[in-house]
Amino acid sequence: MSKLLWIAFEASDAPAAAGFAQAVGLGFDLLQISGQPVTDIGADKVLSANLSEMPTSDGLAKAIAGVAGGYSHVGAVSSMRSKDVLARVAGLMDAAMVTDVVAAESPTRFKRPMVAGSILATVEVLSMPAVLTVRPAGFAKGDRGGSSSVESISLDATSVAKRLGASARGGARPDLTQARVIVSGGRPLKDAQTFESVIGGLADALGGAVGATRAAVDSGIAANELQVGQTGKIVAPDLYIAAGISGSTQHMAGIKDSKIIVAINKDPDAPIFEFADYGLVADLYQAIPELRAKIGK
Amino acid sequence: MRLRRALMKILVPIKRVVDPYAKVRSLPDGSGMDTTGLKFEINPFDEIAVEEAVRLKEKDPSIEIVAVSIGGAECEEQLRKGLAMGADRAILVETNDPLDSTVVAAELAALANELKPDMILMGKQATDDDNNQAGQMLAAKLNWPQATFAAKVERGDGIVRVTRETDTGDETLELPLPCLVTTDLRLNEPRYIALPGIIKARSKPLEKRPRMTSAAPKTRIVRMEAPAARQAGRKVGSVDELYVALKDRGAL
Ligand SMILES: Cc1cc2nc3c(=O)[nH]c(=O)nc-3n(C[C@H](O)[C@H](O)[C@H](O)COP(=O)(O)OP(=O)(O)OC[C@H]3O[C@@H](n4cnc5c(N)ncnc54)[C@H](O)[C@@H]3O)c2cc1C
Ligand SMILES: Nc1ncnc2c1ncn2[C@@H]1O[C@H](COP(=O)(O)O)[C@@H](O)[C@H]1O
Numbered sequence: 001m002s003k004l005l006w007i008a009f010e011a012s013d014a015p016a017a018a019g020f021a022q023a024v025g026l027g028f029d030l031l032q033i034s035g036q037p038v039t040d041i042g043a044d045k046v047l048s049a050n051l052s053e054m055p056t057s058d059g060l061a062k063a064i065a066g067v068a069g070g071y072s073h074v075g076a077v078s079s080m081r082s083k084d085v086l087a088r089v090a091g092l093m094d095a096a097m098v099t100d101v102v103a104a105e106s107p108t109r110f111k112r113p114m115v116a117g118s119i120l121a122t123v124e125v126l127s128m129p130a131v132l133t134v135r136p137a138g139f140a141k142g143d144r145g146g147s148s149s150v151e152s153i154s155l156d157a158t159s160v161a162k163r164l165g166a167s168a169r170g171g172a173r174p175d176l177t178q179a180r181v182i183v184s185g186g187r188p189l190k191d192a193q194t195f196e197s198v199i200g201g202l203a204d205a206l207g208g209a210v211g212a213t214r215a216a217v218d219s220g221i222a223a224n225e226l227q228v229g230q231t232g233k234i235v236a237p238d239l240y241i242a243a244g245i246s247g248s249t250q251h252m253a254g255i256k257d258s259k260i261i262v263a264i265n266k267d268p269d270a271p272i273f274e275f276a277d278y279g280l281v282a283d284l285y286q287a288i289p290e291l292r293a294k295i296g297k
Numbered sequence: 298m299r300l301r302r303a304l305m306k307i308l309v310p311i312k313r314v315v316d317p318y319a320k321v322r323s324l325p326d327g328s329g330m331d332t333t334g335l336k337f338e339i340n341p342f343d344e345i346a347v348e349e350a351v352r353l354k355e356k357d358p359s360i361e362i363v364a365v366s367i368g369g370a371e372c373e374e375q376l377r378k379g380l381a382m383g384a385d386r387a388i389l390v391e392t393n394d395p396l397d398s399t400v401v402a403a404e405l406a407a408l409a410n411e412l413k414p415d416m417i418l419m420g421k422q423a424t425d426d427d428n429n430q431a432g433q434m435l436a437a438k439l440n441w442p443q444a445t446f447a448a449k450v451e452r453g454d455g456i457v458r459v460t461r462e463t464d465t466g467d468e469t470l471e472l473p474l475p476c477l478v479t480t481d482l483r484l485n486e487p488r489y490i491a492l493p494g495i496i497k498a499r500s501k502p503l504e505k506r507p508r509m510t511s512a513a514p515k516t517r518i519v520r521m522e523a524p525a526a527r528q529a530g531r532k533v534g535s536v537d538e539l540y541v542a543l544k545d546r547g548a549l
Binding site: 056057058061079080081083084085087088089090091092094095096097098099100109113114115116117118119120121122123124125126127159160161162163164165166167168177206214217218223224225230231233238239249256259260261262268273274275276277278279280281282287290291294295 | 315317320321322323330397398399402421422424425426427428429430432433434435436437438442443444445446448458462463464465466467468469470471472473476481482483513514515516517518519520521522523524525527528529530531532533535536537539540542543546548549
């Protein structure tokens with residue numbers, strides 16, 4: 001049977017299933033681990049586990065693999081969590097895996113970036129099932145409507161790894177991977193406080209999210225979950241403002257799908273100007289407050 | 298009471314990758330990567346894994362570190378670097394077969410079943426394929442618990458405590474041994490290897506052996522091409538001009 005099982009860890013992961021399933025030409029069921037069942041995206045059925053706490057990956061992968069038998073494709077939105085869990089699911093199912101799918105040519109041929117986005121590879125899956133993590137920006141948004149039936153299931157996700165504690169930062173700002181506007185800062189932001197007031201301030205004025213380069217995160221100026229790039233988050237906002245960012249291949253790998261890229265950099269030869277829709281050669285400490293004044297917040 | 302085991306073995310898989318800082322292009326005919334004139338290095342995340350193993354060994358000299366690479370004879374260069382950093386011995390599973398993560402995981406699982414390490418420390422992803430798969434697949438095959446994206450590793454009695462980066466911050470997991478940990482960028486900063494270290498590493502044991510499984514790849518790259526280039530933009534002369542341009546595009 002050719003059918004997709006889409007794993008939604010949270011309700012917000014679900015809608016991307018529709019556009020992807022359409023592109024591949026497959027019907028799909030939704031396995032929703034937590035949150036209110038999403039019934040208006042065209043799933044044949046929604047399997048709702050309704051867990052109140054996300055299990056660690058060994059238990060969760062075992063539980064998902066238990067449901068996934070019989071499906072030709074198992075997919076999820078690309079994220080650190082889906083990479084952690086789904087690659088383990090692939091191991092348990094002895095399945096092929098394609099990470100970070102950005103386009104589908106057929107149910108067995110997918111495109112994905114590699115080498116920090118320098119190369120677009122076409123990957124052929126040689127044996128089914130296939131486990132996929134998908135970047136939604138590559139696919140049209142599916143139609144919403146209808147009402148799928150919901151089946152409650154109980155997942156046994158007993159884990160060997162124990163979670164001792166977790167930080168949940170983030171706060172009031174939108175999630176980086178979903179944000180329409182992102183303001184990102186790099187190495188020249190002196191310290192965490194300056195980063196927060198300059199970059200965070202502009203982001204708040206625009207109702208956007210905050211991102212950072214690896215250099216900014218490594219030097220403790222920004223939190224690790226804000227890192228954008230090859231080894232951080234992949235973003236696709238309408239507007240990406242990069243301030244004090246040189247434009248390394250690794251950083252650009254994470255922002256190429258942005259609709260508009262603005263670069264503010266005091267070095268006219270910074271590589272980021274080769275990618276930016278609008279480049280402003282300026283000191284960010286002058287330009288950003290000026291821009292905020294214009295926006296009027 | 299359980300006795301603390303005197304000897305611990307850590308297996309560190311190492312992949313040889315094209316210089317992560319080089320600009321890499323696809324070949325004009327789409328058949329692969331153009332690596333002419335480019336250097337090859339240890340995958341940076343694997344270098345972090347070796348460094349972490351060496352730091353654990355510095356606290357407990359009874360630890361044995363075994364570095365392993367799967368690939369052609371040229372991978373010896375990266376294994377020697379791992380030895381120079383402080384690994385005790387190295388194994389090259391020598392093959393020119395096409396590999397994907399499922400094959401790598403199968404070979405590493407066979408090796409782990411033979412060597413019985415207490416921990417496997419490896420990179421979260423290879424910077425050439427950017428797959429982020431092999432570690433989790435391997436942990437699944439061994440039925441070991443895993444902690445991916447590690448930012449901190451602490452050893453306790455029969456356990457390790459790993460702080461790992463998540464989409465929203467970080468979390469701390471406690472895993473009984475044996476377990477598998479994949480490294481993220483902020484776990485440590487690998488040491489610089491001076492020449493004497495490299496020379497000394499030449500006398501450390503490096504065993505070459507054939508593959509142990511007949512696992513065949515489940516994926517194949519059929520084409521590599523340049524990604525669509527972004528349309529070149531323009532420079533704006535002032536914040537005013539930027540503001541107007543963004544307003545006109547409806548971006549503000
Ligand atoms: C394996 C690996 C993975 C990596 N993954 C990532 C990743 O996921 N994401 C990532 O971002 N990086 C990543 N990197 C790091 C990457 O190679 C670069 O080192 C990093 O992106 C540089 O960050 P930056 O632009 O903030 O700093 P820099 O390159 O130092 O650039 C700072 C820029 O700020 C400008 N500037 C200085 N002062 C001012 C001022 N007052 N006003 C305006 N402009 C100013 C300078 O002209 C310069 O262009 C990775 C590297 C490796 C090896
Ligand atoms: N050929 C190989 N030899 C040894 N280790 C490998 C090989 N390929 C991948 N690995 C390990 O698997 C990790 C993840 O790789 P990947 O799934 O390809 O992104 C790497 O960081 C290495 O530790």
